[in-house]
Amino acid sequence: MCSNGEVCNPVNGSCPEGCSAGWKGKDCREACESGSYGVMCKDKCSPHCLDPTNCDSKSGECYLGCLDGWVGDRCEQTCEGGWYGAQCKRKCGHCYNEELCDKIHGACASGCASGWIGQNCNNSCAKGSYGIMCKDTCSAHCVDSADCDHVTGSCVGGCLAGWMGARCNQKCTEKSFGEECGKVCGHCFDNAPCNHITGACQADCKDGWLGQFCNESCPEGKFGEKCQQKCGHCVSGNICDFASGSCSDGCADGWVGSRCNIVCSFGYYGENCLQQCNVNCKNTKDCNHINGFCSNGCADGWLGEFCDQKCPDGFFGPDCSFNCGHCLEEDICSHVNGSCFSGCARGWHGRYCNESCESGYFGDMCTQKCSDYCIESGQCDKITGFCTNGCMAGWTGNFCELECPTGTFGEHCMGNCSEHCLNITDCNHVNGSCDGGCLSGWIGNHCQIEVNEINGIPAETLLGIVFGVTALFIIIDIIIVVVVLRFTGRSKVRGSSFPRRLSILSVNYYADVNSGNHAADRQNRDAGHVDQDVVLTTCGRSFNQENTGSHHEQMNYVSKENRYISSWE
Template identity: 25%
Template sequence: MHSDGRTCIAVNSCSVLNGGCEHKCVDVGNNQYRCECRRNYHLKRDGRHCELRDPCKERNGGCTHLCHSDGGRVNCSCRPGFMLSGDGKNCEDMDECSSGQAKCSHGCVNMLGFFSCVCHPGFEIGADGKQCYRIEMEIVNSCEKNNGGCSHHCEHTTNGPLCSCNQGYRLDQDRRTCVDSNECVSEGSCCSHVCRNYPGGYECSCRTGHRLNPDGCGCDDIDECLVETSGCEHYCVNTLGTYQCFCRVGFRLDQDQHSCISLYGSDLDEEEEEQEEDEGLEVDRLPDLLFRKAPQLLRYTAAPHYSRDDGHHVSGSEEELEIHGEHRGELKLESTIVCLDGSFGNDCSVSCEDCVNGVCSKNRDRCDCSPGWTGTICNEKKNFQMGQGCERVSSDPP
């Protein structure tokens, strides 16, 4: 009832005691209303009363570190070791070392958000973390007595002596004694032929017929024919690691394998001799061979082998040569490659260690193959005839 005693008013309205709202009452119709608060305030749970809003509860009030509310206003602050930047919200590192706030007695190291005091050598930091005090202790050099027990070099460390060795030596299991490092056994050498170890190093040498390369490691074949050290009376053929002497037509090698003996006494055809002298000594190369003569050297031989018209070969004394003189045919070059140091094969490139399916011969100059195998190192299967009439071929032994 209105105060005039005659007019009726709605009970649920802002007209009666401001609707019970502490700040503002807003009529929303249909006898309904709601309470609202002034700026920087918000309704309490009862929906009528208002309390001051805390801006720090929303995104920390925009502060990087700490947020404080003062009458609805935001005040930002920083953790120790940082200072507030010009925008009043962000925090940046404080360099206590440069500003003098650290107050270190010797040295200062600044870090993000804090600092650390350091001392000069021979001093240590005190309990306050700022003052430095001298260390009163004797420093003993562990290498001073008996070289620390090291054979060669000793270096003092906080954990004791550290031993090391000269080049060509290595530390033994006791980590103090230096022993020779055998490069020839450990495959640490560069020698291509022969390696000789000596204390602290090694040296390379070459097999007969080779000379050491300027690099001190590799070996080059000596061309005895080219340097004219072979001692061959007529012709010389160089091979890998050695050489062979050969004679002109009508001569044969003497027992010294260098001199040439006439097969016909002094009746050598003068015209042929003059022709050969006029030809001079030319150099022609074939794979792994050097002929100190033009290719027609192939007509000469190191021993008297010749053919008769009936295809039979004759070799022997001068009397035999006179008997068969009219059948004398063209002499042919017969060359034999001599391998050294237990090597064999067409190019002296293999040894007994390379025998695959067999064993080495007694003279260590070839591989004796097991049944069913053939080849220089017994790595090729033999072909066997099989079946009726032997019309099929198989590589597997029967």
């Protein structure tokens, strides 16, 4: 029997993957021996099987069932708590301290709980007994002395007259008697207890009491021996002490004295006249001596018969008849004078914070001024300061405190600055004019007018440069002619040779006409340069000199760094 139904080796009959559960041997033809099971018969039948030698050779299931206290196919699980015996079908008895019973026999290791006996603690005590091992006897003061709870010993039918407690083993208290101790003793002389069964006083009655059980009091308003004296003002209209005339629970409000017949002193009232009239009465000495009511009304900010109630939130003053103003953070004002403890809410001022900010002001105590850039300058929300009608051209924000974002201008910052401004940050946020100038080829306040260009230079600028350079050439030529004439004259007089080189200082400032390098011209123009090195293209000159007979070509060069014109090379 090869594992998983595998086919055995056709040559030697062996199983490559081993034997199926319940079989062993080289060719898996040997069944497990008695008492073993599983793969290669390595597992032993459970010792808790009713017959440990007889279990299923494959699964290990106990064929004849489990020993007492065990369950499961292989008898490997004990009974759950509270159960025992064969197949764990028997319930444990009442073990002491709720302990679990023995899983096999059901016995309680520590004995039985109160009210139970027997080997397995499942038999209740016999009638008339109760408790641990049923050793206690029911009380003789039970209505039925043979009938009490077998666990607690409490009398099932109740107690006889004069007795109380669950087990009827306690006499009635000193002030009670009879069935269930439900009757109250009378006023026995010297506070002696009455009979707990009959209620009779062992001696005479106290002064002020009459009757067989001393429970008949003097007529209302009377006290003392034979009830011949009149009581004072006892609390709650109670009768006074029948012996002394004192009020056992004290005097009624507004009265003092040993017999409660003296009115409170002026300015005091209530129980034992210990309470002072409320300071919030209009006259602190003027209140009713019994209930303390303020007879002439309340001081400002107070209500109620005792003037102990503050005005409702939002009101103040006499009879709470005035409304609070607008206090900070919706705080309530002083219920007495209406002042705001934390100051006024934004947008309000005045003693009672009920005056709104004047036009042009807002915020805390109306000290903040509305933005000058609000439309209708000075008009803003009294609380927030927001410009309610919007902002003037060039401004934005709730308070119109922010200039238009870079690149925008005008009303609501809806205008877009010209892309031909030399620097977009120099665009005027109010009217959009390019305050920093325009890019090459553009003119106008908003750099909106395009002009013709030659090599990136506006025509107007180029024309000015041409005129300037032409004038410069004329001046240079004049200077050269003058100098040559002077030297020529000197050479003829002195017989000296003509000078080979002549340097003439030039102007310090220049403009680019044509450098001959168009790429460089564009680069310099884009970088924002105005002045740069140039070669002024002029015609060549030759002079015949008697001594040398040489030919010279004139080159005029303006250097950005050295600022000179060299000629006669």
